[in-house]
Amino acid sequence: MGIMGFLRDRMGKILAFFIGFALLAFIIGEVVRSGGSFFRDDRNLLGEINGEKIPYDDFQKRVEQNSAQFKQSGQSSLSPQILNYIQENAWNQMIAQKVLQKEVDKLGLTVGDNETKEMVSGSNPNPQIVQAFGDPKTHELDRAGLNKFLSQLPTLNAEVKKQWNDFLVQIIEEKLKEKYISMATNGLYANSLEAKDEYENKNKTVNFKYVSLDYSSIPDNKVTITDEDYQKYYDEHKLTFKNTENLRTFDYISFNAFPSKDDSLAIKTQAEKLAVDFKASTNDSLFVQINAETKVNLTYKHKGSLDPKIDSIMFGASNGFVYGPYLSNGSYKIAKLVDAHFEADSVKAKHILFDIKTIGVEKALAKADSVKKLIEGGKSFADLASFYSIDKGSAVKGGELGTFARGVMVAPFEDAVFAGKKGDFKIVTTQFGVHLIQIEDQKGSSKVAKVAIVDVPLKASSKTETIAYSNAQKFLGSLTKDNFDEEVKKSGLVKKTATDVKGTAGTVAGIENAREIVRWAYNAELNDFSDKVYISGSQYIIAHLVQIKPIGFLSIDLVKKQIQPMVIKQVKAKQLTDKLIGLLSGISSIDQLAAKIGKNATPIQNIVFSNPVIPGLAPEYKLIGAIFGSHLNKISKPIEGQQGVYVYTVDSFTSPTASTNFVREKQQLTQTISQRADQGIFEALKDKAIVKDYRAKFL
Secondary structure, eight states: OHHHHHHHHHHHHHHHHHHHHHHHHHHHHHHHHTTOOSSSOOTTEEEEETTEEEEHHHHHHHHHHHHHHHHHTTOOSOOHHHHHHHHHHHHHHHHHHHHHHHHHHHHTOOOOHHHHHHHHHSSSOOHHHHHHSBOTTTOOBOHHHHHHHHHHGGGSOHHHHHHHHHHHHHHHHHHHHHHHHHHHHTTOOOOHHHHHHHHHHHHOEEEEEEEEEEGGGSOGGGOOOOHHHHHHHHHHTGGGGEEOSOEEEEEEEEEEOOOOHHHHHHHHHHHHHHHHHHHHOSOHHHHHHHHOSSOOOOOEEETTSSOTTTHHHHHTSOTTOEEEEEEETTEEEEEEEEEEEEEOSEEEEEEEEEOSTTTOHHHHHHHHHHHHHHHHTTOOHHHHHHHHOSOHHHHTTTTEEEEEOTTSSOHHHHHHHHHSOTTOEEEEEETTEEEEEEEEEEEOOEEEEEEEEEEEEOOOOHHHHHHHHHHHHHHHHTOOTTOHHHHHHHHTOOOEEEEEEETTOSOBTTBSSOHHHHHHHHHSOTTOBOSSOEEETTEEEEEEEEEEEOSEEOOHHHHHHHHHHHHHHHHHHHHHHHHHHHHHTTOOSHHHHHHHHTSOOEEEEEEETTSOBOTTSOBOHHHHHHHTTOOBTOOOOOEEOSSEEEEEEEEEEEOOOOOSOOHHHHHHHHHHHHHHHHHHHHHHHHHHSOEEEOGGGTO
């Protein structure tokens, strides 16, 4: 009764405790699953640089800016590889900016208002200003356009003002970087002693003879490596095993959903039906845009520039001829000859370009027609081009565009000038505006063809994809933590390895879109296999995590496989060195040693210290370094080189002409030191900085 009474009296408190505990556990579980912290919100934390938190939003903004700049270079879409490069570059920019800012603040470096003004509109503007406000043809700054923008800036919307401010911040950061590097490198120089050494290293020559025992003389499978051998090599090279970022290595197999014979037949049948409709089509350009997987504008091409499968056929056919379906580059294609004719090989022309953004196409066409009549009435084309044309690059030259072949100008412009004749005026609308063109000359004549192509890619059917996915699921179901290799072998599959994968990698060996798999690898434990079948294109992938390399010095176990070839070479070097030491006993000349080995001593002439390459072999740094520190006619001790173990004698040294003027050497050395310093400064600052990288959970 005492226990029951105790429970009745305290049941409410007990229930409250357990309910509260369960609720707390639930909340903590949700926070953990969402990647956050119970005590602070770190869901937007991409990393830390010297204790300063880097929000994901700031990083993504820089990625978007860099992506926009990349697209301006003509790249309409970004592949996973390009996007990964942009993301990596953006992160490195942020690190460089943060570590540099710390140094800049410490030194009190600034960029004043006058300096900023000079970078924007001064006599020597920043290259990014020239790029943003430059003429695309002359690549020179359009000062009129720049001044117009600056005068209108106060009246523009907030978004444009913000973009301009971000742009200024970027070029100011570049200027601060330039100042800091100048301060650091201005004190770098080469002294007379260094210059003299450089002069001798490049001009002092040596003649010598050598004999060698090559590492290849001992088969790898005849070498027994001990743990002591591994440890010796590891201890001697430990600094090279410092890992600067987390890395993962995983094995994987893939079930590929390649199109079956039935899939190929179905796609060919589809292409055959399209061929019938294509032949009847009266608007070939529209037909291509609607039906082709690869949509391209129709342009005239010369013989030899079409797909080899259709090049000769099309240049021998009549307009309207349809060829195909034919198989090319993984697609069934149908080609139709839209037009073929003879035309000039090159055209000389000039133009006046009228803006359509401000006045519209109709008014621009009317203005072009009016200017054309003025020219026909005797007015100077050059004067009118200078006054009216918005293409300032050609306007200053009287509208002259020079002589060009097809493939230089946009299609409507080219079609007009190549279809016309010398002296003709043409008015054409393109994406740049309305052009008033005069054809000045035409040279040569050859046949061109305009061919419309509709492609239907070979793709696996849903049935084929389902079979591949089902096989992958079956394999996944057979796995345990220890039997991945065994099951791969049993299934007759090919195992591939993605080695030292970064947490931000977008692609890995053999997998184009690998982000999901990489995320899994960075959340998995050693020897885990993937939690599901991952899909990349037509691949159904299952992975097995086989190695985790943390930041810091890697243990010998983690690098054992990597260093094995070098350890084998080191063991061989010891065996060959011992052999040569035994053979050197009682020897007084290099030729006697060669005779014992059953070789001839190899004579080498005119080797310089700065180019330590043995003719016919690889560079041998240790050997040449030892030779230049040797005495004449003395048999050396064995030297372990890159290709084998060497013994040599020096026949002669030839010193260069004595000189007391090493100005050129000083200049070259100073330039080399400065160039290395530019990159080395930031690498040193990065190494010194404390960088924590959490990108793997975001990207």
